[in-house]
Amino acid sequence: MSERTVRYTKGEIGKVRIVEDFLPPPEDLVLAEDNVKVTLSLTRRSLDFFKHEARKHQVPYQRMIRALVDDYAARHKGKRRSGA
Numbered sequence: 121m122s123e124r125t126v127r128y129t130k131g132e133i134g135k136v137r138i139v140e141d142f143l144p145p146p147e148d149l150v151l152a153e154d155n156v157k158v159t160l161s162l163t164r165r166s167l168d169f170f171k172h173e174a175r176k177h178q179v180p181y182q183r184m185i186r187a188l189v190d191d192y193a194a195r196h197k198g199k200r201r202s203g204a
Contacts (some may be wrong), residue, residue, distance in 0.1 A: 170184050
């Protein structure tokens, strides 16, 4: 038997409580956004950082960069710098 095999035994479960379903419906999980390809120059240090983190979390580094830019844009939407 592998280390990951769970052995269930007969016995009491203990105190439990039912929680409200908090997961979105499946159709809301499919995020089809209109993506546009761009060319972006990054420093070697920044690119190495994203590639390292992407490998660690097993996601494409481009997705991490896109998420960062999307989050930044969402947080600053409507804010204007003076003189810009």
